[in-house]
Amino acid sequence: MRLLASFLLLLAGACSPLGDTPQTAAIVSPILTTEDAKDPFTFAQPEVARVTHVALNLALDFDTQTVAGSATLDILAADDADTVILDSNGLEISGITDEGGAPLAFTVGDAVEGKGSPVTVSIDGTRQITVVYSARNAEALQWLAPQQTAGGKHPYLLSQGQPTLNRTWIPTQDSPGIRQTWEARIIAPEPLTVVMSGLVMGEPVAAGDGKRAFTFKMDKPVAPYLIAIAAGDIVFKELGPRSGVWTEPVMLERAANELTDTEKMIDAAEKLYGPYRWGRYDMIVLPPSFPYGGMENPVMTFLTPTFIAGDKSLTGLVAHELAHSWSGNLVTNANWADSWLNEGTTSYFENRIIEELYGARRANQEAALSFAEMEKTLAEEGVTNPITQLHLPPDLAIPDGGASGIIYDKGAVFLRTVETIVGREKFDAWLESWFDRHAFQPATSAMFLADMRENLVKGDAALEAKLMLDEWVYQPGLPSNAVRPDPAAFAEVDAAAAAYAASGTVDPAAWAKWTAAERQRLLAKLPRELNDQQLAALDRELGLSKTGNNEVLFLWLELALENRYDPAVPAAEKFLSTVGRRKFVAPLFEALMEQGAWGPPIAKRIYAKTRPTYHAVTQGTVDKLVM
Numbered sequence: 001m002r003l004l005a006s007f008l009l010l011l012a013g014a015c016s017p018l019g020d021t022p023q024t025a026a027i028v029s030p031i032l033t034t035e036d037a038k039d040p041f042t043f044a045q046p047e048v049a050r051v052t053h054v055a056l057n058l059a060l061d062f063d064t065q066t067v068a069g070s071a072t073l074d075i076l077a078a079d080d081a082d083t084v085i086l087d088s089n090g091l092e093i094s095g096i097t098d099e100g101g102a103p104l105a106f107t108v109g110d111a112v113e114g115k116g117s118p119v120t121v122s123i124d125g126t127r128q129i130t131v132v133y134s135a136r137n138a139e140a141l142q143w144l145a146p147q148q149t150a151g152g153k154h155p156y157l158l159s160q161g162q163p164t165l166n167r168t169w170i171p172t173q174d175s176p177g178i179r180q181t182w183e184a185r186i187i188a189p190e191p192l193t194v195v196m197s198g199l200v201m202g203e204p205v206a207a208g209d210g211k212r213a214f215t216f217k218m219d220k221p222v223a224p225y226l227i228a229i230a231a232g233d234i235v236f237k238e239l240g241p242r243s244g245v246w247t248e249p250v251m252l253e254r255a256a257n258e259l260t261d262t263e264k265m266i267d268a269a270e271k272l273y274g275p276y277r278w279g280r281y282d283m284i285v286l287p288p289s290f291p292y293g294g295m296e297n298p299v300m301t302f303l304t305p306t307f308i309a310g311d312k313s314l315t316g317l318v319a320h321e322l323a324h325s326w327s328g329n330l331v332t333n334a335n336w337a338d339s340w341l342n343e344g345t346t347s348y349f350e351n352r353i354i355e356e357l358y359g360a361r362r363a364n365q366e367a368a369l370s371f372a373e374m375e376k377t378l379a380e381e382g383v384t385n386p387i388t389q390l391h392l393p394p395d396l397a398i399p400d401g402g403a404s405g406i407i408y409d410k411g412a413v414f415l416r417t418v419e420t421i422v423g424r425e426k427f428d429a430w431l432e433s434w435f436d437r438h439a440f441q442p443a444t445s446a447m448f449l450a451d452m453r454e455n456l457v458k459g460d461a462a463l464e465a466k467l468m469l470d471e472w473v474y475q476p477g478l479p480s481n482a483v484r485p486d487p488a489a490f491a492e493v494d495a496a497a498a499a500y501a502a503s504g505t506v507d508p509a510a511w512a513k514w515t516a517a518e519r520q521r522l523l524a525k526l527p528r529e530l531n532d533q534q535l536a537a538l539d540r541e542l543g544l545s546k547t548g549n550n551e552v553l554f555l556w557l558e559l560a561l562e563n564r565y566d567p568a569v570p571a572a573e574k575f576l577s578t579v580g581r582r583k584f585v586a587p588l589f590e591a592l593m594e595q596g597a598w599g600p601p602i603a604k605r606i607y608a609k610t611r612p613t614y615h616a617v618t619q620g621t622v623d624k625l626v627m
C-alpha cells in the first residue's frame with residue numbers, strides 16, 4: 001500500500017489541507033501504528049481509510065425492537081484507497097451511497113466469532129458515505145417492557161457499547177483507537193425522552209405520527225464504544241452548575257439525593273488532574289437491568305440504580321465513572337490488551353476523589369477492599385498465570401477478557417505504589433501532564449511507561465530500579481514493592497471476624513456502627529462454611545436480608561447460597577428477578593451451580609424466568625454458567 005506524504009502527516013496529527021474533502025475542519029486524532037497498538041477485534045484498516053465523523057439519523061421502534069435509518073460517515077483516506085472497511089454485527093444494510101446519492105458497491109463478509117462481519121465499501125474518490133440500515137435485537141441495545149421500569153407504564157431503551165457491541169447498531173469502525181466525532185437525530189414515540197452521550201442540540205421537535213426528533217452532537221473525537229443512547233419516561237434534575245441527573249419520575253428524588261456530592265467530585269477531580277474538558281457532566285440512573293454498575297459515556301454517565309443505598313456509601317461508583325472523563329475518555333486504551341490503562345488508572349483516580357471528599361479513612365477502607373479483591377484473584381488464578389499481567393498477552397486480550405481483580409485492582413495498586421515511591425506531589429503533576437499530553441488520543445502500556453520514564457523518572461537509575469515498572473506491567477503476580485493497604489483500615493472488623501470463629505457471634509451494636517465498607521469486609525472474612533443455625537443467627541442479628549445496601553445484600557446472598565441455605569432462596573430469587581447487573585447476577589448463579597444436587601435445579605428454574613429480563617451482556621455470561 002502506497003501512502004502519500006500528506007496523508008501520513010495527517011496521521012501524525014498535522015493540519016495539512018486535504019483538498020476539498022469535507023472533514024478538514026474536524027479535529028482528527030492520530031492513529032497509532034505500532035504493533036502493540038493494533039486492535040485485532042476490528043476489521044478496519046485505518047491506515048488506509050478511516051471514519052472521522054458519524055452522523056446518525058435513526059428511528060426507534062419499540063414494537064419490533066428495531067433501530068432503522070442511516071449513518072453518514074466522513075472518511076479520511078489515502079489518495080489511492082479503493083475501499084473503506086467498517087465493522088458490523090447483525091446489521092441489515094439495504095444500501096450505501098456516496099455524497100451525491102449514487103449507490104456504492106459493498107460486500108458484507110462472513111461473520112467471525114466475537115467480531116461480527118466486515119463491510120467493505122468501494123469509495124473511489126468519495127469521502128462521505130451513507131449507510132442505510134436497520135438493527136433488530138442488537139446486542140448493545142436492551143428494550144425493556146414497561147414492567148421492567150420503575151414507573152411500569154412506558155417502555156425503555158438503553159445501550160451498552162463497551163467493548164465491541166456498538167457495531168450491532170452503528171455501522172462504523174468500532175475500535176477504541178479510531179476516534180470519531182458524531183452527531184445524531186433520533187426519532188422516538190411520545191412521551192419518551194431520548195438522551196445520548198453528547199450535548200443536546202436544542203429542544204425536541206415534532207416528527208409526526210406522535211413522534212419527536214431529538215438531536216445531539218459530540219464535537220470531540222471519542223472512541224466509538226462511547227456512543228450511547230437511552231430512551232424512556234425520564235425527567236431531569238439539576239445537581240450543580242454543570243451537572244444533573246436523569247431518571248424515571250418515581251426515582252428522581254432518591255437518585256438526586258444520592259448524587260448531591262457530584263459537583264464537589266468534579267471540582268476534586270479537576271484539582272487533582274486538570275480541567276474537565278467535556279462541558280456538562282450529567283448522569284442517568286437506569287432501570288436495574290443495566291448490566292454494569294456504571295458506564296462512563298461522555299457527558300452522560302450511565303448508572304445502575306443498585307448503587308443507591310440512601311447514605312451515599314456506594315458513590316465510589318460515581319467517582320469512578322467521573323474519573324473516566326480523564327482516564328479512558330480523554331486518554332483511551334488503543335486496544336483491549338491494555339484495558340488496565342482505562343480501568344486501573346480510573347480505580348486509582350476514583351480512590352483519590354473519595355479521599356478528597358470523604359477523607360482518608362473511607363478511602364483507605366475502599367482501597368483495602370480493592371487490594372483484597374486483587375489478592376483473591378491472584379490466589380485463584382495463580383501468581384505465574386499470564387492473566388494476572390496488567391498488559392494482557394495476545395491470546396488473553398479478548399475484549400471483556402481480563403480479570404477485574406487485575407485490571408482494576410492491581411492496576412490501582414501499581415499507581416499507588418508509584419505515587420508512594422516518587423511522592424504524591426510529583427506523581428500527581430506527572431499524571432495530570434500525561435492526560436494533557438495525550439488528550440483525545442489513544443495510548444498503550446508502552447507509551448505510558450515511556451512517558452513515565454521521560455517525565456517522571458528522568459534517568460534516575462536508583463528510582464528506576466525501585467519502581468519495577470516493567471515487572472508491574474508485563475509480568476504476572478505482584479511485584480515485591482507493592483504498597484499494601486493501611487492495616488488500621490479494617491483492624492476492628494478483622495478482629496470481629498476472627499472472634500466470630502471462637503464465639504459464633506458478631507456484636508450487632510458494633511455492626512450497626514460500621515461503615516458499608518466494614519460490613520462488606522466482615523462478610524468477606526467470615527468462615528466460608530456455615531451451617532443453617534449460624535446463617536439464621538447472622539441474618540437475624542445483623543438484618544442482612546433486609547439491608548438496603550446492595551453490595552452487602554449480594555455478599556450475604558452469595559454466602560448463603562454457597563452454604564445451601566434454603567431460607568435465602570426466595571430473597572435471591574427476588575434479587576435475580578429485578579437486578580441484571582452482571583457483577584451480582586453471575587456470581588449468584590455460579591454459587592448455585594456449584595452446589596451439587598441442591599443448587600443447579602434452583603439456578604435453572606430461576607434463570608428460565610429471569611433470562612429474558614437481562615441485557616445480552618449478562619445473558620452471555622450466565623448462559624455459560626447455567627445452560
Ligand code: BES
Binds near residue numbers: 296320
Ligand atoms: N467501563 C466500565 C464498564 C465496562 C468495562 C464495560 C469493560 C464493558 C467492558 C465501567 O467504568 C466500570 O468499571 N464499571 C464498574 C464500576 C466500578 C468498578 C466502580 C461496574 O460496572 O461495576
Ligand code: ZN
Binds near residue numbers: 324
Ligand atoms: Zn471503569
